[in-house]
Amino acid sequence: MIINKSEIAGLLDNLVKEYRVYAPVQKDGIVTFEQINEGTQAKPGATSKKPPKEILFPQSEELFNYQVDSQGLRMEDKIDDTKSVAFGVRPCDAKSMMLLDNVFHNDEYEDVYYTTRRKNTLIISVGCNQPASTCFCTSVGSSPFDTDGSDVLLTDIGDSYLAEAITEQGKEFLCKLNLPASDDQAKTKAEETKKQAQLTSEVDTTGIKEKLDDMFDHPYWESLYEKCLGCGACTYLCPTCHCFDIADEAKDCAGCRVRNWDSCMFPLFTLHGSGHNPRTSGKERWRQRAMHKFNYFVERYNASACVGCGRCIKNCPVNLDIRQVIADIKAQDTGSEVS
Amino acid sequence: MNKNNPYLPIPMRLVKNFCETEDKLIHTFDLEFVNKEDQENFKYLPGQFAELMVYGQGEAPFGIASSPNEPGILKFSVAKVGVVSKALHLLEEGSTVGVRGPLGNWYPVEDLKGKNIVIIGGGFAFTTLRSTIQYLLDPVRRGDYGDITVVYGARNPGLLLYKEELQEWENRDDINMVTTIDRPAEGWEGRTGFVPAVVEEVAPSAENTVCIICGPPVMIKFTQPVLEKLGFTPEQIIMSLEMRMKCGLGMCGRCNIGSKYVCKDGPVFTLEQLKKLPNEY
Ligand SMILES: Cc1cc2nc3c(=O)[nH]c(=O)nc-3n(C[C@H](O)[C@H](O)[C@H](O)COP(=O)(O)OP(=O)(O)OC[C@H]3O[C@@H](n4cnc5c(N)ncnc54)[C@H](O)[C@@H]3O)c2cc1C
Numbered sequence: 001m002i003i004n005k006s007e008i009a010g011l012l013d014n015l016v017k018e019y020r021v022y023a024p025v026q027k028d029g030i031v032t033f034e035q036i037n038e039g040t041q042a043k044p045g046a047t048s049k050k051p052p053k054e055i056l057f058p059q060s061e062e063l064f065n066y067q068v069d070s071q072g073l074r075m076e077d078k079i080d081d082t083k084s085v086a087f088g089v090r091p092c093d094a095k096s097m098m099l100l101d102n103v104f105h106n107d108e109y110e111d112v113y114y115t116t117r118r119k120n121t122l123i124i125s126v127g128c129n130q131p132a133s134t135c136f137c138t139s140v141g142s143s144p145f146d147t148d149g150s151d152v153l154l155t156d157i158g159d160s161y162l163a164e165a166i167t168e169q170g171k172e173f174l175c176k177l178n179l180p181a182s183d184d185q186a187k188t189k190a191e192e193t194k195k196q197a198q199l200t201s202e203v204d205t206t207g208i209k210e211k212l213d214d215m216f217d218h219p220y221w222e223s224l225y226e227k228c229l230g231c232g233a234c235t236y237l238c239p240t241c242h243c244f245d246i247a248d249e250a251k252d253c254a255g256c257r258v259r260n261w262d263s264c265m266f267p268l269f270t271l272h273g274s275g276h277n278p279r280t281s282g283k284e285r286w287r288q289r290a291m292h293k294f295n296y297f298v299e300r301y302n303a304s305a306c307v308g309c310g311r312c313i314k315n316c317p318v319n320l321d322i323r324q325v326i327a328d329i330k331a332q333d334t335g336s337e338v339s
Numbered sequence: 340m341n342k343n344n345p346y347l348p349i350p351m352r353l354v355k356n357f358c359e360t361e362d363k364l365i366h367t368f369d370l371e372f373v374n375k376e377d378q379e380n381f382k383y384l385p386g387q388f389a390e391l392m393v394y395g396q397g398e399a400p401f402g403i404a405s406s407p408n409e410p411g412i413l414k415f416s417v418a419k420v421g422v423v424s425k426a427l428h429l430l431e432e433g434s435t436v437g438v439r440g441p442l443g444n445w446y447p448v449e450d451l452k453g454k455n456i457v458i459i460g461g462g463f464a465f466t467t468l469r470s471t472i473q474y475l476l477d478p479v480r481r482g483d484y485g486d487i488t489v490v491y492g493a494r495n496p497g498l499l500l501y502k503e504e505l506q507e508w509e510n511r512d513d514i515n516m517v518t519t520i521d522r523p524a525e526g527w528e529g530r531t532g533f534v535p536a537v538v539e540e541v542a543p544s545a546e547n548t549v550c551i552i553c554g555p556p557v558m559i560k561f562t563q564p565v566l567e568k569l570g571f572t573p574e575q576i577i578m579s580l581e582m583r584m585k586c587g588l589g590m591c592g593r594c595n596i597g598s599k600y601v602c603k604d605g606p607v608f609t610l611e612q613l614k615k616l617p618n619e620y
Pocket residue numbers: 268271272273274275388398399400401402403416417418419420421422423424425466467580581582583584606
């Protein structure tokens with residue numbers, strides 16, 4: 001099916017009546033995913049600085065509120081089941097949501113805040129005609145038109161988008177929109193566009209999991225972290241990072257429990273009540289970040305926790321480049337190689 | 340655990356707030372279920388923990404010190420170190436608290452059947468060991484296990500937890516209860532000496548025996564070589580770990596050692612399992 005670019009705003013205006021619609025929006029000098037009220041606010045085709053994971057896993061959210069008084073205890077949880085559409089998600093970010101699904105619904109527990117939003121949110125992605133210089137999705141098993149995690153994938157073919165349904169829900173959604181069918185010319189154009197989308201950067205990640213199996217005590221970590229400021233930007237802006245803190249905001253006996261994004265790059269993250277800290281310096285924290293993405297996560301969920309979006313590269317104040325880290329890790333001698 | 344939402348605590352009533360140690364830093368709390376249904380759903384085994392919540396202050400993880408054969412209550416012994424633990428200490432009996440759990444795995448009480456058991460504890464980390472002892476001594480299952488030896492040490496007599504129960508266990512003949520304090524103290528007629536030395540003296544042969552050890556890092560560090568000398572292999576040594584925790588569900592990413600989350604894959608591990616994990620705890 002075809003969506004004319006000139007009709008996008010009108011289409012979103014209609015969607016807003018039925019769904020909560022999130023789209024990339026220019027706000028305070030950056031592009032982020034926000035709930036929109038009018039189609040003209042959206043900038044489909046823009047890559048957000050903050051990943052759209054916050055649609056499912058907000059940076060700060062209330063889990064429940066409570067009150068204890070003479071009438072006893074009252075508690076109310078806030079589970080959000082509003083039908084939503086995320087319009088203009090990048091394929092790497094859609095894929096990251098599939099990775100997060102593993103975390104928030106594990107073999108024992110279900111995080112109903114996340115899973116309820118997830119079930120009620122349609123993901124409409126826009127492929128990347130021109131990947132940025134920091135993108136390396138093809139090195140981590142994805143691609144600029146990857147369909148994993150999307151319900152609908154849009155391909156920019158000039159004046160219009162070619163819309164492909166990826167899931168059943170995506171198909172139903174497109175049917176309801178009454179869009180014109182795509183002709184052969186549009187289909188050919190889309191195929192060409194996909195072929196032409198070239199990544200300018202690559203890094204070989206094969207065997208990195210196994211390499212890291214033997215690298216916990218490697219001297220490489222001694223120097224890697226030296227210029228890191230521990231600001232945590234790399235983790236906050238990463239679409240697959242999921243660490244959070246739980247805190248109470250309360251006055252006397254009434255209040256709410258909130259969860260906020262947190263970061264393994266902060267020293268307090270693992271500080272025990274006794275004062276003991278298993279990760280005292282940036283060395284242990286950077287090692288944790290690299291290991292978690294390319295070893296521990298793989299061990300647990302059979303996929304690396306990096307989709308190659310490049311946000312951590314673009315936004316690191318000291319230019320620590322995860323691609324270089326991967327290449328360096330691969331080049332280290334671990335003494336266990338078969339020569 | 341709330342079936343629909345693992346973040347929601349169940350309400351419990353504080354029925355006893357008891358100052359356990361001479362230094363007043365440890366209080367033991369007995370909690371009673373407010374709802375019958377919650378009580379039926381709260382199925383746990385020794386070694387598991389729960390998040391205790393003080394309304395208005397937050398929650399923190401504590402080992403469950405009661406045993407499933409003490410129905411109707413949950414017991415916790417809490418050291419005063421920060422926000423939640425201080426608030427707990429100040430709570431009046433009759434107050435409502437929140438409990439989220441049971442969380443984590445447990446001591447492998449099924450696999451221990453037919454074996455001798457050595458339990459080694461130090462300081463105030465005796466909580467889930469108390470649960471274990473209560474569980475093993477239950478008349479319906481005492482016969483399933485071999486000899487039970489317990490070595491429990493504290494700096495001085497005033498710092499021992501559960502003094503009345505220790506006394507009772509010492510008087511029984513189906514458990515070898517050895518309590519020790521670091522140095523002689525006035526009025527103390529029991530044993531003196533550090534835990535590792537006492538273990539070396541009283542522990543049975545390692546054959547068909549499993550050891551559960553929980554205590555401060557120094558105690559563990561110096562007891563391990565003693566156990567090795569006695570012939571215990573890493574599979575025969577079971578430990579319980581503590582990490583900073585928030586969710587207790589394997590999601591918040593805070594408590595991992597390598598690819599394992601201590602809150603969900605632990606807190607109980609054999610030394611053999613720990614040896615395969617990075618040394619970062
Ligand atoms: C599985 C498990 C079982 C446990 N069982 C028991 C038990 O049976 N009994 C028991 O007493 N304890 C137990 N603990 C330890 C207990 O969880 C901690 O002592 C508890 O979380 C402390 O919580 P709090 O709110 O009182 O302290 P917090 O206020 O969270 O912190 C206490 C201390 O930590 C440091 N700290 C924390 N946050 C900060 C910060 N933002 N900035 C600076 N410093 C900070 C400070 O030194 C502070 O005084 C267990 C822990 C685990 C993981």
